[in-house]
Amino acid sequence: GDSVTQMEGPVTLSEEAFLTINCTYTATGYPSLFWYVQYPGEGLQLLLKATKADDKGSNKGFEATYRKETTSFHLEKGSVQVSDSAVYFCALSDRNDMRFGAGTRLTVKP
């Protein structure tokens, strides 16, 4: 079945460092891909999305490109801030459900 694998954490960075969180997927169809962020004690918030190959999703300085040839959707940010500390989930949606990765905890230190 469809699945998502994302880089294991936790990831600890200094403020203004470059961030990459790897995400690869397995799907039989043509899924839409998402990144969600979860702050402590809260539900998930949509960060960005891409619905077809070569689409780039972007929001709040975060970017991810839908790469069909490598089945990847890596999350990047050029300069992280302390406020970016959270758990990040990669997800795919192909039919009527959404499959999530296990999540990557990011901590950004001042």
Add this chain to the structure above:
Amino acid sequence: ETGVTQSPTHLIKTRGQQVTLRCSSQSGHNTVSWYQQALGQGPQFIFQYYREEENGRGNFPPRFSGLQFPNYSSELNVNALELDDSALYLCASSLRVNTEAFFGQGTRLTVV
């Protein structure tokens, strides 16, 4: 525009009891999905409702059941609670099937 709201926020139940969790979808959204998120893990799909009908189900036993009402709000019912049912239960609504989901804050269920 109000977002997705869930109630209650926290709940403690005893093993063997039954529980009902509630969700109000975002205005205009006719699709509601429920997820179980165990501590330190990603959300797992329980089921989805579209226009009051179940529209897909994950790998959860029949004691997990749901309803969607004409105003598109939804309930998740769990019978015969087990200790492993302790988790954060998330409700998400979508404008239509297979589009991005908007999540509520979740209900933290503890089974003792």
